[in-house]
Amino acid sequence: MNLDALDDAVSESKPRTSGISDVMELEMSLVYANPHQPRKHFDPDSLVELAESIKSHGLIQPISVVRRTAGYMIIAGERRWRAHQIIGSVTIKAALVVKDESEIEEMALIENIQxxxxxxxxxxxxxxxxxETGMYPQKKDLARAISKPLSFVSKAFSVVNKLDPEIRADIEENKRDTGLSVLEELSRVEPEKQREVYDRYNAGEIKRDEFKEAAKPKAEKPIEPKKIKVQREVAVTQGDGRLLFGGDDFHRFFREVEPWKKYKITIEEIV
Structure with missing residues (x-):
């Protein structure tokens, strides 16, 4: 027997009793997931284990739902509902939450955050x-409500508001479990450099404390001056305040140069 799966079936996310009706049996076709559910990934193997446990022992802890025009929206217990889908259940035990809209949204979000x-x-x-529900005057009130330090809330805002949208999409699509401290440090990087740093981090090339250094612009390699190998001496004479150059090698050089580039000519005295 998988005790972890059984424990999920019995005690997963036990909701508060205040404002919750007696348990009823709902048709599965009338129940649907909360579209604002922050959890986007459900491990398939874990769901199968939970489904087998529910099939063997039944669902002891019902899900919590709220009545909507389209049916019953889940407030707590989406994993249990998905497990019921796996085993082909026609109905599911549910407790109807009777609260106003703001309380329902708060309850659903806090239940997931915790x-x-x-x-x-x-x-x-x-x-x-x-x-964004507007229920908290200050962020410290929000931190207190979700039992998290204020620094955690600040990091969460940095990640959501400053992280490149392409990176956020990649995290969701590929279900990357990247730590909040890593994402927050990445959000400090210049926007145009974030994706490059993010890809290098995922490839194992750099660590979190190397983000700033990795984001610095690379120093351009100095251009070496073009040198001409002179086979014979180049005649240099002075006349009317000007230097006059002669010799086949010197004239050959000017036939080879690219006019849009800059060149430097060095005159060396031969004793």
Whole structure:
């Protein structure tokens, strides 16, 4: 028996009882996931284990839902609902949440933020979404509500607001579990350099504390002056305040030069 999966079936994300009705049996076709759910990735193997546990022992902890025009939206327990889909359940146990809209949104977001199986990026997205509800006067109030330090909230905002959109899309699409401190440090890099640094980090070429150095512009290699190998002496005479050059090698050089480039001629005295 997989005890971890059984524990998920019994006690996953137990909701608060205040404002929640008695348990009822809902048709699976009437239940749908919260579109604002910050968690985007559900491990397939873990879901199968949970499904097998529910199939063997039943669902002891019901999901929490709220009534909507389209049916019942999940507030807590999407993994359990997905596990029911795997085993082909027709109905699922659910507790109806009776609260106003702002409380429902807060409950759904906090329930997800406090989970320990979300990626740091998913949590950061949920934190910003919770702030956007306008329910908290200051960010310290938000930090207190989600039981996180204020520094965590600040890092979450840096990641969501300053990180290159292409990087954010890559994290979501490829389900990268990159740490919040790494993403926050990356958000400090100049926008036009972020993707290059991000790719090098994922390739294992650099570490977090090397981001700033990696983002610095590369020094241009000095251009070496073109040297001519003179086979014979070049005649140099002075007349009317000008230097007059002669000799086949000197004239051959000027036939080979590229007119859009700059050249430097050095005169060396031969004793």
């Amino acid at each position: 989970r320990d199986d979300l990626t740091d990026y998913e949590i950061a997205m949920a934190v910003v979404r919770l702030w």
